[in-house]
Amino acid sequence: MKNKLAINIDEVAVGELLPAQTDVPNCFVCGLENPSGLKLRFRKEGPSSVSTQFTPPKDWTGWKNIMHGGFHALLLDEITAWVPFGLWNERSFVTKEINIRYIKPVYVGMPLFIISALVEDKGREMIIRGRILDEGGNVLSEAICTLVRLSMNK
Numbered sequence: 001m002k003n004k005l006a007i008n009i010d011e012v013a014v015g016e017l018l019p020a021q022t023d024v025p026n027c028f029v030c031g032l033e034n035p036s037g038l039k040l041r042f043r044k045e046g047p048s049s050v051s052t053q054f055t056p057p058k059d060w061t062g063w064k065n066i067m068h069g070g071f072h073a074l075l076l077d078e079i080t081a082w083v084p085f086g087l088w089n090e091r092s093f094v095t096k097e098i099n100i101r102y103i104k105p106v107y108v109g110m111p112l113f114i115i116s117a118l119v120e121d122k123g124r125e126m127i128i129r130g131r132i133l134d135e136g137g138n139v140l141s142e143a144i145c146t147l148v149r150l151s152m153n154k
């Protein structure tokens with residue numbers, strides 16, 4: 001189910017920015033036209049791996065200066081979706097399940113490195129691992145996400 005890209009994604013070198021998402025300009029996480037959005041951009045880390053960087057603002061606080069757990073889910077869901085979306089130009093899939101492990105606190109104002117990689121492509125389902133890391137590479141939270149390809153016939 002791989003569609004043709006306007007550019008050949010194989011020509012995007014590891015570490016280079018992937019093309020900005022323009023299909024849904026108001027996406028909260030990656031839409032460039034959402035005035036309240038994060039406007040995140042993503043980098044190719046390999047043939048089945050992407051990354052982004054983000055520093056959570058103070059208004060993402062849950063308890064004291066710790067980032068609210070729901071924002072982990074937001075960031076991990078988005079980074080896992082960018083494997084098929086950004087690398088393979090797939091547009092017809094949804095998140096079926098996301099299982100998150102909170103390992104260490106994430107503090108607001110802390111620079112984060114967020115990465116995902118394909119674990120297994122089962123055809124209709126894709127299993128992708130996402131991780132939120134600190135600047136030292138320590139895993140702060142991680143998720144295993146199951147994405148399901150939708151039928152184009154409906």
